[in-house]
Amino acid sequence: MEPVIDPGMDTAELYRSFAMIEAPGLSPTYEAWALGIAGDPEIIALIDQLPAPKRQVNLVFAAARAAGAGASGYPEFRRWLVATWDRVRDIALSHATQTNEAGRCAVLLPLLAALPQPLAIIEVGASAGLCLYPDRYSYRYGDTVLHPDDGPSTVLLSPRIAGPVPVPDRMPRIAWRAGLDLNPLDVSSEADVAWLEALVWPEHDDRRERLRAAIEIVRKDPPRIVRTDALSGLRALVAEAPKDTTVVVYHSAALAYFTAKDRSAFAELVRDLPVHWISNEGELVVPGVREKLPVPLPDPALFVLAQDGEPVAFAGGHGQSLYWIG
């Protein structure tokens, strides 16, 4: 499953838009590659051999890195890509963008900690389940530091914060956790772990380190992730949550993979369930959220964090920043 690609965008526009909106400040390598490709009809023709949903930049670049592409400039990458295209194509065809970013827990935590405890948490689009363990990581919000009950974690999440962030003074108590995903990844599979690493952008060594550390934590207590489509599987999973818990359904960077029709159906479904709903997605992804923003999104690369459909904060896509709207 791939993010829904704007049908009005051709491949060159897709890569140009990535170079101009998503990569700047985050990955000079990917910015240069995407910009180079956007103006290179021969490479566009190669990428256009893929079915439309597989042409997305993150997938093609991760496939290239899984096939061994180094973090070079565009001319060298182009030579390498032409010579290695068959391998890159096969990897893109057999894999999906399932980036699993434990850092996003830093965005979810203030909302989780403020709900009546204990919680039963259900993540939609859980990938390998690294965001199912918000209580196993350490956090630093400004001067406030929070650790799991058994002491400091090997994963420390330290987002830049602004605005009246309701910084938690204690960890949420999670009585039960489960995820669902169309294609769960397995933290004990070397192949799945290698793919998760390939999905991390080249310059993001800190994210790669965090990924490895989070995988070690999750390996000790692997999550239950049900293989199902969210629309068909969520209701049954919610029904399994233990009584006397606050049930929370949440998702980050997942609804972008649904069609517009399925996003609306999902929003309707989750509103009908006896749960709290936390979404952390792009501005245009969750139906109704954009219309309720009291101030415009300061940067199109930011996510909007919402609780029960009401926007509360803007968040860096990997959980690196959190700006509470107030």
Ligand SMILES: C[S@@+](CC[C@H](N)C(=O)[O-])C[C@H]1O[C@@H](n2cnc3c(N)ncnc32)[C@H](O)[C@@H]1O
């Ligand atoms: C980019 S990953 C995000 C993983 C995780 N939420 C995070 O923030 O790190 C998106 C995940 O959503 C899953 N997904 C996409 N469409 C889905 C659907 N209709 N039902 C269930 N899972 C879906 C994909 O398989 C993928 O693992």
